[in-house]
Amino acid sequence: MTRSVNPHLSSDDFDALLEGAASQEAHAHLDACAFCREQVAADRAVVTRLESLSSFAPSPAFPDQVMARVAVPDPFALHSFGSAGRRMFATRRSLAAAASVAIIVVGAMAASVIWTLGNRETLAAAGSWLGGEAMSWLWIAVRGGAANLMEQPWYAAARGFLGSPTRLAILSAAITTVYLGGLFALRRLMALPAQGGAHAHA
Amino acid sequence: MTDRRAALAAATDQEVVALARTGHEPAYRELIRRYERPIFSLVFRMVRDRELAEDLAQETFVKALNAIESYRPEFKFSSWIFKIANNAAIDHLRRRELDTLSLDGSPHAETPEAMEATALQIGNRLESPLDAVEAKELGGAIEAAIGRLRPEYRSCILLRHVEGRAYEEIAEILNLPLGTVKTYIHRARNELRQSLAHLRE
Numbered sequence: 001m002t003r004s005v006n007p008h009l010s011s012d013d014f015d016a017l018l019e020g021a022a023s024q025e026a027h028a029h030l031d032a033c034a035f036c037r038e039q040v041a042a043d044r045a046v047v048t049r050l051e052s053l054s055s056f057a058p059s060p061a062f063p064d065q066v067m068a069r070v071a072v073p074d075p076f077a078l079h080s081f082g083s084a085g086r087r088m089f090a091t092r093r094s095l096a097a098a099a100s101v102a103i104i105v106v107g108a109m110a111a112s113v114i115w116t117l118g119n120r121e122t123l124a125a126a127g128s129w130l131g132g133e134a135m136s137w138l139w140i141a142v143r144g145g146a147a148n149l150m151e152q153p154w155y156a157a158a159r160g161f162l163g164s165p166t167r168l169a170i171l172s173a174a175i176t177t178v179y180l181g182g183l184f185a186l187r188r189l190m191a192l193p194a195q196g197g198a199h200a201h202a
Numbered sequence: 203m204t205d206r207r208a209a210l211a212a213a214t215d216q217e218v219v220a221l222a223r224t225g226h227e228p229a230y231r232e233l234i235r236r237y238e239r240p241i242f243s244l245v246f247r248m249v250r251d252r253e254l255a256e257d258l259a260q261e262t263f264v265k266a267l268n269a270i271e272s273y274r275p276e277f278k279f280s281s282w283i284f285k286i287a288n289n290a291a292i293d294h295l296r297r298r299e300l301d302t303l304s305l306d307g308s309p310h311a312e313t314p315e316a317m318e319a320t321a322l323q324i325g326n327r328l329e330s331p332l333d334a335v336e337a338k339e340l341g342g343a344i345e346a347a348i349g350r351l352r353p354e355y356r357s358c359i360l361l362r363h364v365e366g367r368a369y370e371e372i373a374e375i376l377n378l379p380l381g382t383v384k385t386y387i388h389r390a391r392n393e394l395r396q397s398l399a400h401l402r403e
Contacts, residue, residue, distance in 0.1 A: 011388040042395045049344045049398070050363035055243040058256050062242075063234045066263040073225040091217045 009036045018047055215279040222270050230267055237280070238263075241287045244360055248291035250349055258294060262287040278371065285375045288357050295353050347397035355390035362387050 009017070009029055016022040017030070017040050030037055116123060149155060162168050210218065210232045218236075221229035241262055246255035266273075266283050273282055348356060357376060361367045369387075373380045 011384065014388065014391075015384065039395075042399075043391055046344075046391055046394045046398060047363050050359065050394075051366075053344065053364050055239045056246050056255075057239055058242040058259055062238055062256065062260065063231055066234055066260055066267070067227075067230065069260075069264045070230060070267045072227050072230060073223075091213065091220065 008033065009040075014040065014043060018043060216275050219270060219273060219275065219279055222267070233267065233279070234263055237283055240365055241283060244284065244357075244365065245287055245291050247345070247348060247360055247364075248288075248353065248356060249294055254294070258290045259287065262290050265290075277374070280367075281371050281374050284361065284365075284367070285377070288361075288375060292353055292357070343398060343401055344394070347394050350397065351390055351393055355386050355393070358383055358386040359390040359394070 009026055013022060013026045013029075017026060022030075030040065162171070207228070210221075210228060213221075213232075215233075215236070218229050218232050222233060238259070242255060242259040245258045245262070246252060249255050249258065262283065266286050273279065348359065351359065354376075358372060361372045361375060362369070367375070369380060369383055372378075372387075373383045376383065378386075
């Protein structure tokens with residue numbers, strides 16, 4: 001501060017007074033000096049006027065005009081593998097979610113490997129028991145289904161009809177034709193309409 | 203959809219920029235929404251021409267958003283975009299100053315009469331209806347006083363007391379030493395005080 005040379009407050013003192021952070025020394029000077037008091041009051045008036053100025057808005061089309069000239073990178077471009085990584089690190093939340101998933105997956109894999117190495121016999125016994133049980137249930141289901149089929153009233157007639165190899169071949173061909181026809185129709189339905197198609201109601 | 207918009211509005215500038223870098227278009231629009239008014243206001247008060255200010259503000263956003271990959275997140279996004287806007291406005295004012303000088307007469311004219319004879323005659327700038335609207339918008343005594351400041355002082359005072367930026371940030375935006383920024387703001391306040399003195403009497 002150069003108050004010994006200049007008897008009035010410095011520009012730093014003025015700033016501090018405007019921001020309410022002035023030293024006691026500056027306040028004491030202000031109490032005694034009418035000139036500085038007047039200057040500070042005038043500065044406060046200017047700052048108040050500046051702070052009360054309203055902001056201006058550009059035209060409503062402004063965002064669209066800007067976006068029309070901005071090249072937004074394609075998030076699904078196959079060549080930009082980096083974008084997936086950047087998306088993962090984009091926000092704190094996405095980073096935390098990615099880290100949680102990674103910890104759970106790696107932890108589960110590590111735990112299963114460690115457990116398997118320590119319990120090979122148990123794992124083998126459990127596998128054998130599970131395989132046996134599964135086969136037993138599957139056999140029961142097949143036998144039950146076959147018995148149920150044979151009890152149907154139309155079973156004898158159907159068996160008689162399919163007893164001839166020629167009829168069996170004709171039926172197989174008919175089923176195959178219906179299946180392929182269905183696939184073809186579905187493909188036509190799913191196809192995108194051609195560009196510049198007919199304008200029936202022009 | 204509304205939740206996503208709310209989440210984007212609540213995100214920090216750095217988070218929105220990070221999303222924009224991944225090609226998230228709403229993030230680009232969010233940055234425009236946040237800064238269109240402050241940037242346009244700063245540029246409009248610098249160049250005092252609405253149409254031109256809109257063009258310069260548009261240039262600012264296009265430049266910033268197309269170069270979003272080169273933005274360094276350790277700096278504030280606001281500082282970065284204000285710097286681009288201020289440079290655009292100052293460059294324009296410098297170009298206009300050169301054009302104005304050339305309108306004063308041939309640089310080879312040696313006498314005042316020769317200068318007057320070679321000078322181009324231009325009409326009053328406040329003649330068109332659009333100019334009249336702008337004059338009304340920027341018509342307050344304080345706006346007129348800001349318009350009379352040197353461009354460097356104008357940037358400093360607007361960033362400090364209209365946009366509420368810290369001295370350090372202004373120094374970063376304007377690429378000036380902190381002491382110079384403080385001096386400019388002090389001088390700008392002095393000039394404004396003198397310009398507005400008649401209102402206090």
